[in-house]
Amino acid sequence: MEPAIVACGLTKVYKEGPVGPVEVHAVGGVDITVNEGELIGLFGPSGSGKTTLLSMLGCILRPTGGSLEVFGNDVIAIPEDEMPWIRKRYISFIFQGFNLFPALTAFENVMLVLELRKVPPDDAARRAEQLIAEVGLAERSSFLPRDLSGGQKQRVAIARALAADSPIIIADEPTGNLDHSNGVHIMRLLRALASDRRKSVIVATHDSRTQGMFDRILFMEDGEIFGQKEMVK
């Protein structure tokens, strides 16, 4: 079985620091293989490079070194204007800040992804309703994000990520803005995505209480992975 993501020596050096031309070695030489149906946790202190690594794995940030394959596609070699295509096909995102369109209802936020994929409107509406029901928000599908709690917003974001039906889901601190019980709820949803739907889910997080839910945990510091732990079930 082909791995979802294979990265070797993945490196990112930011040329432009926040205060002028300083080189920042955010990620240095990371090797990582992500398999289908795997829920991976990425732990590390603030500034260790988790977000940078996820951005590269998610094909929204160009590595400055190393190699990266997504389902056999050599991402480094792909020209910039084909990157949307790779993302559309393989990758979905869940963000700490939810990033929902404030003007669109929960339902419409999910619909948007389907529209971008040119799904016929009737099918799209049916799927969007179904996904929103799956994350337990059937009653709130016509709510605007401002009328939803943080946990509910993140569930909409998960429904949106699911709508894309992409094999890889990348989540950067998805529980960072949530209290513990909501955080656990979101983690359970992500756990189910990996187990039941065979998605490859990579989650960067600070929350060590959720460690037990992952298949594999990677520890990052100073841009490098210095430890790995397989979890037994």
Added chain:
Amino acid sequence: MFHIALRILTYDKVRSLITLLGVVFAVTLIFSQIGIYLGLMQASSVLIDNTPGDIWVTSKNSRNFDFAHPIPEYMYYHALGTPGVEWAEKLIVAWNVIQQKDGSTEQIEVIGFNPDTGIGGPWRMKAGEPGAVKNGNFAIVDESATRRLGKIGIGDYKDVNRKRIQIVGISEGVRSFTTAPLVFTSYNLAQRLGGYISPDSTVFIIVKKLPGYSVREVVASLQQRLSGVDVFTKEDFSFRTRMYWTIETGVGFSFLLTIIISFLVGMLIVGQTIYNSTVEHLKEFGTMKALGAENRDIYQIIFAQAILNALIGYVASLVITLVSVKLYDMTGMTMVVSWQVNLMTLVLTMVMCLLAAVISIRKIRRIDPAILFRG
């Protein structure tokens, strides 16, 4: 993507309303400037356009209808004898003064036409007949003159250059560009009213060509036969008059300037709103890109906002303009609203709003993915 633009606009109602007000302000101004300009241009050549005939003979280098100089009257006979001429007619247009009852004076434009043919005379009467100016000190004034001359009725007497003249008719729709009242008299009376018109001179000769001759042909023959004068087709003379007022007086430039300023103001208002909205939604647009949207998909949302602003603003402005046409009319001005003007303004509005959106496009192209992950 259109419905997303609509949702973004309706989400922030206050901001959208202010933007729309800006668009309406700019577009209404553009409408009125174009409309008033065209109204003035219509007025400037109204007499030429409403007089039968194909060709106008004028003094040398005469640049417009209102300020033509006298030419010898015998030219009229030369014109009549030119091949291809069906008929010719004399017409005097001369400045004069009217003495008011209170002792004040008003500048007027006296139009002396042949009452037997009515050529060059009023074409729409509110009261009386054009022919009534014949054989005596009679005149017809336009109803619009009441703003300058006070209330005038048939049978009233007015003093023009110390000659007592009786009003025998009221015409309609004869507004001059200069806003000076137009007073129609017989050709003979106009010659005798004095001023710079002598009894052996006319100001214009209007010529009708015979069927079978082209206008150009007859113009060429007249130019050859009559010396010391200019010969124009009716259309050329009308255009020349309009261009005189547009360019020589700076009127056209000032209208153009107002239109350009309105356009820029509208563009700034729309541009900065769309820009602000884009910046505020940068994270969401970035998210769309992360989820597989191409720049093009997001451009569509931004341009759709611009188009919505343009369309709604345009329709509102059109309504305001149509209502205010009547108001202008009451102040003695004409504002032209035609489908050409409407179309032109629509295009201007669209260009204005789309240009305004272009600034935001750059912002989309270089979204920094880092913003996506900021909490």
